[in-house]
Amino acid sequence: MKAVVFTAFGGPEVLRLAEVPTPRPGPGDIRVRVRAAGVLPFDTGLRSGRFPPAMTPGFPDKPAIPGNEFAGVVEELGEAVSGFEVGDHVLGFTTTGAYAEYVVVPADQLALRPAAMPWEVAAGLSANGQGAYMALRQVGVRAGDVVLIHAAAGGFGTLAVQLAKAQGAKAVIGTASEANHEYLRGLGALPVAYGPGLVDRVRALAPSGVDAAIDAAGPEALRASVELVEDRARIVTMTNGELGRELGLPEWSGTRSGQRLAELAGMWDEGLFTLHVRATYPLDRAADAHRDVETGHGRGKVVLTVAEES
Template sequence: MKAAALTEFGGPEVLSLTDVPEPHAGAGQVRVRVRAAGVQHFDTGIRTGWAPPSVDLTFPVVPGNEFAGVVDEVGDGVTGFAVGAEVLGYSTTGSYAEYVVVPADQVTAKPESMPWDIAGGFSANGQGAHLCLSQMQVNPGDTVLIHAAAGALGTFSVQLAKAWGAGVVIGTASEANHEYLRSIGAVPVTYGEGLVERVRALAPNGVDAAMDNAGPDALRASVELVADKNRIRTMLSDEAAEELGVPALGPSRSADRLAELVKLYEQGLIKLHIRAAYPLADAADAHRDLETGHGRGKIVLVVD
């Protein structure tokens, strides 16, 4: 099968369309004919040779940890999914390909109303936002700060906080993205020097919880603004979090969590802006786009 794969680590140029062995569903698994796959910073880390200890980086390496497509093989013992079912789901690697095989409990049904590009880019950032906000204990009426709010993860986080009843959601972004933040329900504020003072001017009664999607400086600002460090989480700054006494984010993606987010999408409470859709053969360009850093919304790969 065709996949956007690595035979060495490095910059975006090492990612190229390659023939790799076609996988097949084993017991408890489904094989999905991929229609779209999301592009994540996790994937760019894999490309440079970084990976959690449990991830095998034997070449060829196929990045990609979220996807949408059609089930075309069902392994022994699988119930609830049949060949032809339209699904979205998650993996750790392997989604930048014509086929991906995952345990059946890592997919959920795709609504007919959800386009393929949105479905392909829905799982990873959606679940990341859900994990952070739930561990931050976002409650009705809270004032919540989301750093880097115009990106895909930030977009999910703003909308999910509003769906859960947050009173005010403040989002940091460049001025070019302020109108976009207003359109998804956030109060925009420019990041950079003086951020703490600007946020305090917007939230004179204080910030209840904060989510860092931007880096250590944003996390340090969050510690200044939020009284209870247990209500701060970071997706990027693990070393700074340990130094500052901010709790680590526990990994617990699940199909149930994803299905809950899909229901919010169907209710119109979560929308996903697709920033760009690239053919699978142009995965390197998709990585270059992601690494520019300041775009809004989600980048996806479309698999013919």
């Protein structure tokens, strides 16, 4: 099969399209013919070598295949699999391996794709959708809360804003570059610019205080959150774990599951949130997709298209 691989850590240029063995499902596994795969900051970090060696087993002798989320068609079932049939349209998650024509995952890492959900949306939902869902649960968002979400226009932030509103938040304040403020207003958020004076700008929007905060932006945002939220147990960072520990914040925790993914797919089908795909790239342009994600200021998701309907 064709897959995007890398055999050395580095910039996007280390990614290349190659022929690799097609995986076979073991007991409890399902092989999926991939239609599209989401592109995440996690993937760019894997490629650049920011993660432990365990994330790339056998590397560099064995080429690593990025890709953490995907959507496609069930092609082969391993032994003892129930709940899915060959030909089912699914979305799912893995740790690596989704930038490929085929991926094998345990059956409990898949959910059925709603018929109305575009493939690109299905491919981009799993990681950011589940991450946002779990982060909001960890900080305990409830009806009437004022929630601060940093990097609110990105793939993660876009979903966190909408899910917070769906959970009854009274107001969601989202940090973003000014070019994305109108976009955030369209999602129901109160936009605020990054940079000096951030704390004062947020306080002007929330004179009664901020109840919870989620950081997906950087150290400045996390330090601002500590000034704004009284209860540090209601602050979580998705990107700055070391600084979070220094500030006495709880570790982010959560485990993705097919059941949670199915719940999110159902919420999408009910119209409770949308997922904006800002750009799609063919599989052989994975390096360009990584460059796009690494700009850090785009709206919504970047997705690789892998195969057309057969």
